[in-house]
Amino acid sequence: MVRMICLLAFAATMLQAYPEFQKFSQTHSGRTVNCGMCHASPEGPDGLSFGQVGSLDSVQMELLKDARRAQQPGMDVNNPVLNPFGNKLVRVMGVRLLVDAKKDPAMLHFYLKDAGDMDGDGVTDAQEFLDGTNPDNRYHGDPLALFLTNVQHHLFEIVMIFMATGAGMFGLSNLLMAFAAGGEGKKRSNSV
Amino acid sequence: MTSVWEFLAERFPVEKMDLQHMVQGKTVPVHRMSWAYYLGGITLFLFLIQVVTGLMLLFYYQPTVNDAFESVQYITEEVPGGHIIRNLHAWSASAMIFFVLAHLVTTFAMKAFAKPREVTWLAGIGLLLITFGFGFSGYLLPWNQIAVNATKIGLQSIEAMGQYLPASMAHLPTQLKEIIQGEASVGQATLSRFFVLHVVVLPLISFGLIGIHLFSVQLHGMSKGIPGEVKRTEKFFPTFIIKDFSTWGAVFFIMFILALTLPFDAFFSFPLMDPYNARGSTPDGIKPEWYFYMVYYPLEMLPYWLVMLAVNGGIVVLLLAPWIFKHTSIKTLRMLAVGFALYFVIITLFGDVIYHLVKGGA
Known part of the structure; x- marks a missing residue:
């Protein structure tokens, strides 16, 4: 128990919360967005459940520390409390820029503009951030954008059917x- | 007892039960409302899509609280063509409910319930209620946040009925809820019961009612549907049936394109698609499926007893329509049908806006 409390206290100093991005995405899109957009757990990084700090072993804690040190863009990180999109944000922007962007969360869209489409659904990650949809799920995105993209992608199948x-x-x-x-x-x- | 036999003999005349009367010699009226004759067939076709895609999903779906979500994920992500089959099931379920309602409204407006078609009408109302039962039971099966939380709300609304009943009957809604739920809260017992209802009980009842409905339709033919005389008719076989099958082809094409290009889940916010977590917080935006909005939004805005009275009263009126509206003109029935259709469309499309206007929220 004591070990757990110490671990959580230590982890709390390692973590920074970024609710500004969640709030912006939610307000901009009108859709409900939770911590699961960037975090491994939809409840956020604090806690004892899977994907939260309290559940990490020593190896994962090292990965967390490494990710925290990635101040500059371009560093490969694998933070266990973040999901692939969260890790991508750290990779593309670096922690320093990410912390700066909290003042103006819309800037995240700007930084992600050329960062591609990680789930391959045809809607860029930057746009998915604005739309409040899951950038790491190819079956989730703005319905109209997905429809138009998929029509183009499956034109042959549509003609055949x-x-x-x-x-x-x-x-x-x-x-x-x-x-x-x-x-x-x-x-x-x-x-x- | 004699009158019951007479009633049934008139509705099921043995002398008409042959191929000549029911197929070869049957004619269909042709007029400006003829398009409505195709709605029942489209509903049947969508039901068949449900059966076929549902059977395919059964090969992989696991009805346990630990595996249900994962198995749905597996179908969507790993099974070849799995996402198309699951999407086709979801899209055609919604389309089926749309068409069953459209079929109800048009047959009501055309007075298709009038003698000797009372049994057809009653079987149709039974099928309508079962279709909603399919929607409600199927919603829980993916075991994600919206599925479990929306089911909880639905079951709570049954329980709430108790406070408006006499003291001797006040416990009945709670008992009914517990019977459906199977345990203290929505859990494994609930999932098992909903699964059995969805894939065994409701389909078996549906097959029986569809059989009675179709047999009765073939026996008595299509209703005239308009005031005055029908000037033109066409042969049921093959003319009408070819047109009917052609609409099925068009519907299949549209459903397939939707299943291929537009994931049904995309309409929900992604936290609602997370696996259900009994210890986690309930995400915002929990709502029933769109076809329950006609009851859901009034429940949010009006006194519970009033909405329940309207819903139960509405079902009773529908069941007794052949007798209540026996002498009502088609013109009046059309106005009633248009009124309901307008209500349904407005509350489904703008229910959220109306709710915020009434409640004064953002």
Whole structure:
């Protein structure tokens, strides 16, 4: 227990909270956003659950310390209390810039502008931050943007399914007409 | 007893139960409301999509609180084509509820419940309630934040009914909630019960009711649907059925494109898609599915007893419609149907705005 308290106290000095980004994303998008946008746990870094500081072993604590030291952009980090998007932020911006950006959270969009699309859903990470959607889930994003991107991406499949459905309907219609004609013919021959 | 037999004999005339009457000789009225005749068929087709995609999902879905969320993730992320099947299931479920409501409104407006089609109507109302049951039970199965929390709210609203009942009956809603829930809180017993309801009980009842509904429709034919005489008809087989199948093709194409390009989960905020955490805080924005907004928003704004009275009264009126509206003109029925349709569209699209206007929130 004492060890746990010491660990938490130590970790608290290692951590910095960034609720400004969450608040900005939520206000800008009108969608609910929680700590899970950047953190491994949706409840944030403090606590004893998986992905929170209290659950880390000594190796993970070292990774946390390394990440904290990444003041400049471009350093490879693997902070266990952050998710891939959170780690990407540290990699792209560095801790110093990230702390500065807290004063104007909209700047995060600017810094991420050329940082790509980590989930490959066609909506950039910068845009997902503005939209309040999950940058690390290819099935989550602004519905219209996802729709337009996926239509372009799956154009061949869409054309094929259109042709297959059309051909199926054509065949079925002709089959039913043939049944109907057969039935009529039988009726006529019976009446004769 | 004799009158019951007479009633059934009139609704199920044995002399008409042959291929000639039910298929080959059947005609369908052609007029400006003819499009409404296709809505029931589309609903049936969407139900068939539900059955097929639901069976596919069953190969992977695990109905336990520890594995349900993971298994849904596995279907979406790992199973080849899994996200399309899951999306198709979700999209066609919503579409099915839309079309079942549209079918209800149009058949009401066309007085399709009138004698001798009372049984068709009653089976249809049964199917409508079961469709909502499918929606409610299926919502819990992914075991994510919105699923469990919205189910909790739904079950609490059953319990709340007790305070408005006489003292001798006040415990009944709580008992009903506990029977559905299966334990003190929403947990494994609830998930198991909802799973069995969703994949066994409700489908079996649906098959029975669909059988009665379709048999009855074929037996009595399509209702006239308009005031005055029908000037033109077309053959049910093959003319109408080919058009019916063509609409099925169009619906399948639209559903498939939606499933392929527009993930259903994208409409929810991502914290709602997190795995349910009994010890964690409840995220904002917990709401039922859109088709329950017509009850949900009034419950948020009006006294509970008033909304429950309206809902239960509405169901009773629907069940007794063939007798209540026996002498009502099609024109009046149309106005009532349009009134309900307007209410449904407005509360579904603008319920949130209305709620904030009424409550004065941001």
